[in-house]
Amino acid sequence: MIFVDSHAVWQGVLGEIEVTVSSSSFTAWFKNTKLEIISDKEVLIIAPNIFARTQLEKRFHPQILEALAHNGINAPSISYNVESSSKKPRVNREVDKSGQQEAVKPLILPSRKSHSSNLNPRYTFDNFIVGSSNDLAYAACQAVAAHPGEKYNPLYLYGGSGLGKTHLMQAVGNEIVKKQPSARVLYITTETFVNEFLDSIRFKKKGFSDKYRNVDVLIVDDMQFIAGKEKTQDEFFHTFNDLHQNNKQIIISSDKPPKSIPTLTDRLRSRFEWGMAIDIQMPDYETRCAIVKAKAELSNTELDSDVVEYLATNFKTNIRELEGALNRLLAYAEMQNFTPDLAAAEGILGDIKRNRPQHITAKQILDKTARYYNIDVKDMCSSRRDKFIAMPRQIAMFLLRSELKMSFPKIAQELGRKDHTTAMHSIEKITKESLTNVSIREQINDIKDKLYVH
Numbered sequence: 001m002i003f004v005d006s007h008a009v010w011q012g013v014l015g016e017i018e019v020t021v022s023s024s025s026f027t028a029w030f031k032n033t034k035l036e037i038i039s040d041k042e043v044l045i046i047a048p049n050i051f052a053r054t055q056l057e058k059r060f061h062p063q064i065l066e067a068l069a070h071n072g073i074n075a076p077s078i079s080y081n082v083e084s085s086s087k088k089p090r091v092n093r094e095v096d097k098s099g100q101q102e103a104v105k106p107l108i109l110p111s112r113k114s115h116s117s118n119l120n121p122r123y124t125f126d127n128f129i130v131g132s133s134n135d136l137a138y139a140a141c142q143a144v145a146a147h148p149g150e151k152y153n154p155l156y157l158y159g160g161s162g163l164g165k166t167h168l169m170q171a172v173g174n175e176i177v178k179k180q181p182s183a184r185v186l187y188i189t190t191e192t193f194v195n196e197f198l199d200s201i202r203f204k205k206k207g208f209s210d211k212y213r214n215v216d217v218l219i220v221d222d223m224q225f226i227a228g229k230e231k232t233q234d235e236f237f238h239t240f241n242d243l244h245q246n247n248k249q250i251i252i253s254s255d256k257p258p259k260s261i262p263t264l265t266d267r268l269r270s271r272f273e274w275g276m277a278i279d280i281q282m283p284d285y286e287t288r289c290a291i292v293k294a295k296a297e298l299s300n301t302e303l304d305s306d307v308v309e310y311l312a313t314n315f316k317t318n319i320r321e322l323e324g325a326l327n328r329l330l331a332y333a334e335m336q337n338f339t340p341d342l343a344a345a346e347g348i349l350g351d352i353k354r355n356r357p358q359h360i361t362a363k364q365i366l367d368k369t370a371r372y373y374n375i376d377v378k379d380m381c382s383s384r385r386d387k388f389i390a391m392p393r394q395i396a397m398f399l400l401r402s403e404l405k406m407s408f409p410k411i412a413q414e415l416g417r418k419d420h421t422t423a424m425h426s427i428e429k430i431t432k433e434s435l436t437n438v439s440i441r442e443q444i445n446d447i448k449d450k451l452y453v454h
Contacts, residue, residue: 004073010035012071017063021435025136028276029055034083042077043068049151053080055139117177118187123170129294131287134164137278141168144249145175148183148217152276154240154250158257159280160449162320165253168280169219172251176217186212187219194225194232201231209235213242216249223254223272228263237268244271257438279438281445283319288312291319292326299330306342314349317449325349360403360451362414368450369396372443381416395444397423398430403451 013035018026029052036044045064047053056064057080068075125145130138143151155172157165173185193212200208212218218239226233243250254261257279258272283291289312296303311329315322332348333340340348370377373392380393393415400411401423408420408427417423433440 004037006035006037009037009068009071009073013064013067016067016070017060019432019436020063021060028052028136028140028278029060032083037073041075042079043073043075044079044081046081046083048083049143050082053082055135056080059135117173117185119170119173119177119185121174123167124174125171127294127298128164128167128171129283129287129291131283131290133281133283133287134168137165137168137280140276140278141172142175144251145172145179148176148249149247153244153247154252154272154275156258156272156275156277157251157253157280158255158277160255160282160318160445162318163280163282164319165280166221169221169251169253173217173219183217184215185217185219186215187221189221190223190225193220193236194229197232197235209239212239215243217251218243218248219251221253223252224256224261226264227261230265233265233268237265237271240268240271244274250275256442260439260442279441281441282317282448283322285312285316288316288322291322295323295326296330301330301333301339304341307340307345310342310345311349362400362404362406364451365399365403366396366414368447369399372447372450381414383416394426394430395440395447397426398434398444399447399451401427403448 010033014030014033017030021030029047032048033052033056034046036046038044045056047056061078065075065078068078125138125142128138137157140152140155141157144153144155157168159165170187173187176183177185196208196211199205226236240250252272257277258264258269261269289308292303292308292311296308307329311322311325315325329340329345329348333344338344366377366380369392370380373388375389375392379389380396382389384390397411397415400406400414401408406414408423411423411427412418412420415423430440430444434444435441
């Protein structure tokens with residue numbers, strides 16, 4: 001076998017994969033991976049942990065195989081393993097004046113007194129439905145639950161309302177408490193933090209800082225509400241620093257990434273970006289079907305496949321809306337003592353369905369896109385190449401393709417183009433940018449929300 005530099009080959013593979021996946025996925029699954037070439041036909045990929053190994057093997061195997069081939073390694077056999085735990089992790093140790101190393105303090109100490117966590121015991125990993133829209137967030141949360149304060153600190157989850165952020169964060173807290181009952185875990189909303197901080201100032205209450213800094217895991221929901229509150233941001237900044245310096249886990253959720261929260265101080269924004277920020281997107285059709293089936297089973301109800309499909313097709317904005325429609329159907333069926341079928345679902349949920357667009361049209365997509373960017377549809381369909389018009393035009397083409405499955409010639413026609421290759425290039429560009437550019441992805445999701453919700 002001719003000698004091949006494994007490191008050089010793997011760097012080439014990583015460089016190729018990096019441009020095809022989102023930055024968060026690349027950081028989470030490909031960082032600190034290694035390649036060992038065993039023979040001409042066999043290679044071993046070493047991942048830093050079991051979560052990364054699972055994702056590489058189940059999700060990225062075809063891409064890895066193809067990238068290896070592009071880099072001269074045509075290996076029919078690829079094995080995946082976790083880096084040997086025989087190498088002890090490096091830890092920071094305090095050295096006293098005598099030169100002796102102090103024992104490393106455990107991340108979670110036994111609690112001296114009872115602690116109220118505010119966790120909802122219903123939120124667990126076992127009853128969370130995993131799909132392509134949230135699998136990265138799910139894996140990261142499991143890693144944090146297994147090693148609080150060590151993995152992804154802080155962990156920052158963001159996405160629209162009703163997509164499962166609260167469920168996942170509290171699942172982490174419940175899992176930690178389950179494994180370590182003495183762990184001091186605290187779940188709060190940002191609104192609660194703000195109100196308690198203001199009360200501590202107004203009424204000169206003591207103990208505010210101690211409450212939030214003497215915990216092992218701090219979980220804060222809806223961080224976007226801290227925008228514009230300078231004194232509260234300052235207090236949270238010091239709380240964050242105190243916890244982080246002591247290797248205490250911080251988990252945060254918001255409806256947008258740190259850089260998109262208005263009037264957020266630079267120093268706090270930089271802290272939020274220290275760990276891992278993960279975008280939770282709207283669930284796909286398969287995930288919605290799985291959610292309906294799972295929630296129905298919890299109510300001891302087995303739904304026909306056409307009822308499941310009806311719900312998954314017509315309630316696609318978020319999980320909360322989908323569960324609400326299902327609960328309404330099940331409640332009515334229980335009161336009337338019958339098993340819900342498709343006709344019943346259509347009759348009971350028809351009023352909800354009628355309040356939203358039944359079929360998205362090309363005109364609606366063009367109108368919503370133009371309105372979102374505050375431009376005229378005529379300009380978007382014109383030959384103008386101004387950047388503030390060109391980008392919305394490309395996104396409109398992307399949406400026509402993704403939401404209506406329109407052909408390239410038809411898309412070109414809708415936008416006043418004669419050559420369909422323009423549509424092809426535009427859609428390809430936006431597809432790639434939506435994988436790596438958080439801002440573009442947010443804009444697309446915002447327009448979709450406006451399309452499917454009045």
